[in-house]
Amino acid sequence: MVNAIDEQLATNLYFDKTFNCEAAKILPGEYYTTNRDIVIVTVLGSCVSACIRDRVSGIGGMNHFMLPEGSPADANNPISESARYGTYAMEVLINQLLKGGARRENLEAKIFGGGNVLSGFTSINIGEKNAAFVRKYLKNENIRVVGEDLNDVYPRKVYFFPRTGRVLVKKLKQLHNNTLITREETYAKKLKTDKVAGDVELF
Amino acid sequence: MANPNTKFLVVDDFSTMRRIVRNLLKELGYNNVDEAEDGVMALAKLRSGNFDFVVSDWNMPNMDGLTMLQQIRADPALSSLPVLMVTAEAKKENIIAAAQAGANGYVVKPFTAATLDEKLSKIFEKLEKAGG
Numbered sequence: 397m398v399n400a401i402d403e404q405l406a407t408n409l410y411f412d413k414t415f416n417c418e419a420a421k422i423l424p425g426e427y428y429t430t431n432r433d434i435v436i437v438t439v440l441g442s443c444v445s446a447c448i449r450d451r452v453s454g455i456g457g458m459n460h461f462m463l464p465e466g467s468p469a470d471a472n473n474p475i476s477e478s479a480r481y482g483t484y485a486m487e488v489l490i491n492q493l494l495k496g497g498a499r500r501e502n503l504e505a506k507i508f509g510g511g512n513v514l515s516g517f518t519s520i521n522i523g524e525k526n527a528a529f530v531r532k533y534l535k536n537e538n539i540r541v542v543g544e545d546l547n548d549v550y551p552r553k554v555y556f557f558p559r560t561g562r563v564l565v566k567k568l569k570q571l572h573n574n575t576l577i578t579r580e581e582t583y584a585k586k587l588k589t590d591k592v593a594g595d596v597e598l599f
Numbered sequence: 600m601a602n603p604n605t606k607f608l609v610v611d612d613f614s615t616m617r618r619i620v621r622n623l624l625k626e627l628g629y630n631n632v633d634e635a636e637d638g639v640m641a642l643a644k645l646r647s648g649n650f651d652f653v654v655s656d657w658n659m660p661n662m663d664g665l666t667m668l669q670q671i672r673a674d675p676a677l678s679s680l681p682v683l684m685v686t687a688e689a690k691k692e693n694i695i696a697a698a699q700a701g702a703n704g705y706v707v708k709p710f711t712a713a714t715l716d717e718k719l720s721k722i723f724e725k726l727e728k729a730g731g
């Protein structure tokens with residue numbers, strides 16, 4: 397087995413007292429889909445999240461990812477590591493929604509994140525690159541974007557209610573600790589060291 | 600090594616993914632590539648064209664990749680067509696189901712050109728041996 401990158405279903409479920417409902421918290425590299433009336437929560441720095449739902453059935457979900465750091469020439473290369481990983485991260489979420497009964501023609505998306513928060517962390521603005529990827533992907537796949545809050549310099553806390561499609565975004569103008577930055581840096585490092593390649597099964 | 604005339608059908612419901620597979624094949628020297636967005640469309644194309652190889656996703660609307668594979672194997676005109684499954688599903692039961700349905704190989708996304716090359720070479724090698 398190669399040490400492959402693998403999108404994980406979020407496992408952190410809790411009861412959110414503010415909204416008085418169940419909540420699923422997702423971390424970088426995770427996703428979550430549901431047909432229940434709950435809230436999906438995440439905190440984004442330079443990462444992006446697509447909140448996608450079936451506007452008829454209310455089945456919805458969210459992912460949280462960033463593109464692996466590549467060379468600047470990668471931007472327009474459809475088979476770069478970035479493009480392949482980003483495509484995979486989006487596909488895993490959408491497939492899960494379709495398996496849950498969502499219909500492709502009913503899908504709509506709201507997209508968030510891609511803040512330039514890791515300044516000095518890389519020469520290119522990774523947040524912008526992530527945001528541009530998600531926009532382009534959804535456009536190519538004909539999934540309507542009905543809302544977005546991208547780029548800028550602030551981290552964001554995003555609450556997504558898939559049943560109604562409502563999203564609340566809180567810009568975090570002051571971070572109380574380094575958790576978010578550390579978490580994203582660890583994730584970015586993992587993307588850098590792990591091979592963006594699936595396992596090969598022989599039979 | 601690659602026979603540039605090998606005619607591929609890439610089956611995936613995501614246009615972004617079809618484009619990736621098409622470009623990976625191009626990088627490996629295969630330029631004769633057609634696309635289909637689900638199993639139904641793929642079977643129609645396979646039945647009307649001379650395809651040499653199918654690279655297919657699993658999860659698709661209308662007809663998924665596994666059902667398509669089963670129909671290919673059940674069709675005397677298509678039954679010996681090599682089929683490589685490329686999917687985001689890494690679950691063992693999926694891999695077993697694909698093998699039982701007669702898939703020639705199984706690759707988990709996000710794969711590289713090297714992975715695809717390795718897999719294709721193995722399949723061609725086996726086919727050559729079988730063909731004597």
